[in-house]
Amino acid sequence: MPTVNLPSVLTPLANGLHTLDAVGSTVGEAIDDVARRFPSLSPRLRDEHGAPYPFVTIYLNDEDIRFIGGFGAPVQPSDELSVVPAVAGG
Amino acid sequence: MASSMLPDRTTGDLAPGEYIRYSRHLILPEIGVDGQRALRRARVLLVGAGGLGSPAALYLAAAGVGTLGLVDFDTVDVSNLQRQVLHGTRDIGRHKLDSARDRIADINPGVHVEGFPVRLSADNAYEIAEGFDVVLDGTDNFATRYLVNDLCVLLGVPNVYGSIFRFDGQASVFAAANGPCYRCLYRQPPPAGLVPACAEGGVLGVLPGLVGTIQATEAIKLITRAGTPLIGRLLLVDALHWRQRVVRLRRDPECPACGTREIRDLSHSEEVCAVPGPTDVDAVFAAVPEIEPTTLSSRLASGELLDIVDVREPHEWAIARIAGARLIPLASLESRLSELSPEREIVVHCKMGGRSAQAVRRLRAAGFKRVWNLAGGIQRWSLEVDPKVPTY
Numbered sequence: 001m002p003t004v005n006l007p008s009v010l011t012p013l014a015n016g017l018h019t020l021d022a023v024g025s026t027v028g029e030a031i032d033d034v035a036r037r038f039p040s041l042s043p044r045l046r047d048e049h050g051a052p053y054p055f056v057t058i059y060l061n062d063e064d065i066r067f068i069g070g071f072g073a074p075v076q077p078s079d080e081l082s083v084v085p086a087v088a089g090g
Numbered sequence: 091m092a093s094s095m096l097p098d099r100t101t102g103d104l105a106p107g108e109y110i111r112y113s114r115h116l117i118l119p120e121i122g123v124d125g126q127r128a129l130r131r132a133r134v135l136l137v138g139a140g141g142l143g144s145p146a147a148l149y150l151a152a153a154g155v156g157t158l159g160l161v162d163f164d165t166v167d168v169s170n171l172q173r174q175v176l177h178g179t180r181d182i183g184r185h186k187l188d189s190a191r192d193r194i195a196d197i198n199p200g201v202h203v204e205g206f207p208v209r210l211s212a213d214n215a216y217e218i219a220e221g222f223d224v225v226l227d228g229t230d231n232f233a234t235r236y237l238v239n240d241l242c243v244l245l246g247v248p249n250v251y252g253s254i255f256r257f258d259g260q261a262s263v264f265a266a267a268n269g270p271c272y273r274c275l276y277r278q279p280p281p282a283g284l285v286p287a288c289a290e291g292g293v294l295g296v297l298p299g300l301v302g303t304i305q306a307t308e309a310i311k312l313i314t315r316a317g318t319p320l321i322g323r324l325l326l327v328d329a330l331h332w333r334q335r336v337v338r339l340r341r342d343p344e345c346p347a348c349g350t351r352e353i354r355d356l357s358h359s360e361e362v363c364a365v366p367g368p369t370d371v372d373a374v375f376a377a378v379p380e381i382e383p384t385t386l387s388s389r390l391a392s393g394e395l396l397d398i399v400d401v402r403e404p405h406e407w408a409i410a411r412i413a414g415a416r417l418i419p420l421a422s423l424e425s426r427l428s429e430l431s432p433e434r435e436i437v438v439h440c441k442m443g444g445r446s447a448q449a450v451r452r453l454r455a456a457g458f459k460r461v462w463n464l465a466g467g468i469q470r471w472s473l474e475v476d477p478k479v480p481t482y
Contacts, residue, residue, distance in 0.1 A: 008328055018328070054276065056280075064337070064340060084260075090227075
């Protein structure tokens with residue numbers, strides 16, 4: 001099944017896990033699955049309507065999902081999703 | 091030093107003694123004498139002399155960059171010293187530009203420093219950045235990041251980007267010819283309050299060292315034309331689990347800065363954080379009712395019964411706590427609602443007020459009517475009510 005990589009800032013919202021297995025055949029289904037299992041994480045991944053935020057970029061392997069079909073992009077069991085929220089510290 | 095011994099920033103010619111100073115560069119074929127001269131001629135503007143700007147300035151000075159511009163309005167605070175290695179204990183209270191100037195002069199007296207002791211703004215950005223070849227973004231807030239991005243796109247100057255939070259870092263090169271920009275990656279910043287600042291969320295002290303030196307590396311590569319810069323690629327670092335990844339960064343044809351070019355000046359660049367995001371997000375992160383620390387103190391002293399809920403993490407609770415408060419970390423709030431009485435008035439606090447504002451919204455959404463956010467968190471409580479509570 002595809003995996004979802006979380007940055008360290010979000011791992012406390014997923015019981016400390018930084019890599020999660022997800023069920024789904026699209027990016028959106030995989031994200032939904034993770035959001036269902038970790039409700040506190042859910043609002044950090046997408047908005048209330050399930051749409052992506054403009055300040056959280058999600059990568060399917062090394063591609064920004066916005067350019068390959070968004071949440072509808074198909075995922076394979078060996079794929080990796082990475083959640084990359086905007087951070088501004090310096 | 092005799093004038094004939096001074097390096098020449100116009101031609102890039104090295105002074106005789108500098109062949110030894112830069113010998114380890116000169117024997118690298120990717121840099122060599124031509125590359126070192128290019129470094130000598132180069133003018134790099136560092137926006138921010140803090141966590142990222144510190145290692146970047148140190149290494150760019152050591153590398154022989156001819157002119158370093160530094161933009162920072164701040165003074166050195168003791169809490170900076172865990173990561174801002176440009177400054178030392180004896181510099182506490184000094185302007186960062188002054189301590190930076192001294193440190194850089196010690197590392198390499200051949201570097202010319204131009205200091206700008208101001209906050210970068212739409213009003214001064216053009217004037218400050220004029221004539222610089224590369225801008226290095228070491229700022230600590232979204233508004234200035236978008237300003238730096240738009241400035242670099244409009245001027246056609248590469249923006250060597252780095253950003254950090256807790257254990258995570260990002261680096262890239264934006265606004266290079268035909269390359270993407272920051273707005274291609276993040277069209278909008280998060281609503282205020284969603285992402286805590288390093289002052290509240292924390293940052294591993296060595297992390298800006300990692301990312302800032304990556305930025306210095308990229309600046310040197312751009313100047314010397316060595317190797318393959320991080321244009322069109324985003325470097326992601328997780329120092330806690332040591333995961334790193336380089337992902338593709340495409341230029342967005344609909345990007346208002348480098349795509350459609352509808353951003354033609356900087357008049358709105360700093361307002362990005364005030365620009366309304368998606369309506370539902372705004373609703374979630376709208377302002378919450380607050381109580382002043384002195385008001386809370388007076389009410390407690392008069393015998394009023396209020397529940398004080400601390401939504402920080404246990405490791406923060408171990409540092410400092412408000413007497414009578416109970417710890418319910420934000421992530422476990424929903425699962426522990428039964429511990430709270432809807433009949434009682436509740437004051438929620440965290441370190442500075444960001445996380446507790448989220449908690450207030452969640453409690454109100456769960457039906458708790460009389461819930462207040464402690465303004466400024468335990469930080470202000472310590473300053474205004476009880477100085478025995480340590481600040482951190």
